[in-house]
Amino acid sequence: GSVSNVHAASMISEARRDAAALLRRARMALGRGNLPVRRRAFWAVQGLVFVIAGTHTLLEAAAGIEVPRALYLVPTSLFFIPVVFAALRFGTRGSVTTALWSILLTTPNIVFLHQGYDRLGIGWQFLVLLAIAFFVGARVDLERLANSETDARDRELRASEVRYRALFDNAAEAVLVLDDAGTVEDANDAAARLFERHVATLVGSTLEQVAGPT
DSSP states (O other), X not given: OHHHHHHHHHXXXXXXXXXXXXXXXXXXXXXXXXXXXXXXXXXXXHHHHHHHHHHHHHHHHHHOOOOOGGGXXXXXXXXXXXXXXXXXXXXXXXXXXXXXXXXXXXXXXXXXXXXXXXXXXXXXXXXHHHHHHHHHHHHHHHHHHHHHHHHXXXXXXXXXXXXXXXXXXXXXXXXXXXXXXXXXXXEOHHHHHHHTSOHHHHTTOBHHHHHOOO
């Protein structure tokens, strides 16, 4: 009996150290960004966490029903739903915050209504919850960053094309853009004036048709 208690205490202590390390990593992941506190969906998720934690605690405290040990993990598993949703919707800041909120609301239940291996099992599941919150949220953040960089490159490319088009169309010198076969692919207004033809009629013509035999 005493050996098992020592072993359980050692496992709980190790779980606490792992949890502290993971919490430090989670705080680093939060970065300097702001939490999505102005988003209704964020508060809806936190409300769902509150309902899950509150219902769990009320049922155990008020009903006085003896629940099989394995079923103690079921309410904790329900927290995966809001945490994963927060990760997909808000990234790391939303998911880690939701996981920490779940742990905070469940702490009184763990302290006053559970003991021994029950605490260990629930604590381990919360470590898994934090890990999922961090890694899924980080993956979402990376995807969003990649999409943001792609959008920025596309905007820069479009802006560059606009600048090029403006310089091309407004150039004082006649400019013809030819392909490898010597066919006009594009022409500016100065070229149209020089050859006394519309730009549309220059495109598709050969250089010989435009300028005559050389």
